[in-house]
Amino acid sequence: MPSPQLVLVTGSAGNVGQTVFHGLLPHFALRAFDRVPTPGATDQHLGDLADRAAVDRAVAGMDTVIHLGGCPRMEADFMGDLIRPNVEGLWHMLDAARLAGVKRFIFASSTNVAFGATGLPQLTPGTVHVFNPYGATKALGENLGRWFHDTYGMEFLAVRIGYFRGIYNDPALREAWLHRIWLGPRDCAEYFRLAVVAPRFGYGVAYACSRCPENYLDLTSARELIGYEPAETVPDAP
């Protein structure tokens, strides 16, 4: 039997992170990295993304990195909230990963890379119109990932995650626009599992959502690159 893939999940104690970590635990040999403990993780590194030595230790020996750690807030202040985790930390993760020989880097991007393009019937992976400084840090990640792939051959997938809370009874789902980008917990875990096991795809950008009205997020590249097909349907407004 082949030995299991070694996968590092950053941000593993967070909202998306715990879903991905526990969803992938039966499939791979996982390591958790976060600044706070990840429940249920046996191999875990506590540290800050802006601490290069901690990042170097975390990526050592890994085949694949799923990079979810960072500041996820749309209203975040660039200098105060984003620079260290989403810019410095992002660089450390990418650079440490390629030096450690990581083969595939899966990056939590966001629809905030594209939300500035109001009035479009659908957002495609080619849509880049940042909505806020947070979205700009995700666009940076997508572009740095392209450069790391072109320069060093490290595979890179930017996953533009829709709206994820990991629970069904979510009062925020009263807001109609969230229904167009909702990602359910089972689809979320399966999406990242597929991103790890998919045959070589090189570089890609893909949205991640469940079955939502209007197909506002174009899932074509998610289907083509990793074979993702949503199984959950966005729940009715609570």
Ligand SMILES: NC(=O)c1ccc[n+]([C@@H]2O[C@H](COP(=O)([O-])OP(=O)(O)OC[C@H]3O[C@@H](n4cnc5c(N)ncnc54)[C@H](O)[C@@H]3O)[C@@H](O)[C@H]2O)c1
């Ligand atoms: N939840 C969503 O709807 C959504 C949508 C699009 C993109 N994303 C992206 O997915 C990722 C996870 O989002 P989330 O909703 O789980 O957020 P979250 O805040 O629940 O989780 C983020 C995790 O990263 C860790 N972290 C933050 N800064 C760190 C640092 N400097 N060093 C080490 N660890 C640090 C936190 O401790 C936390 O556990 C983020 O990159 C976010 O931008 C989330």
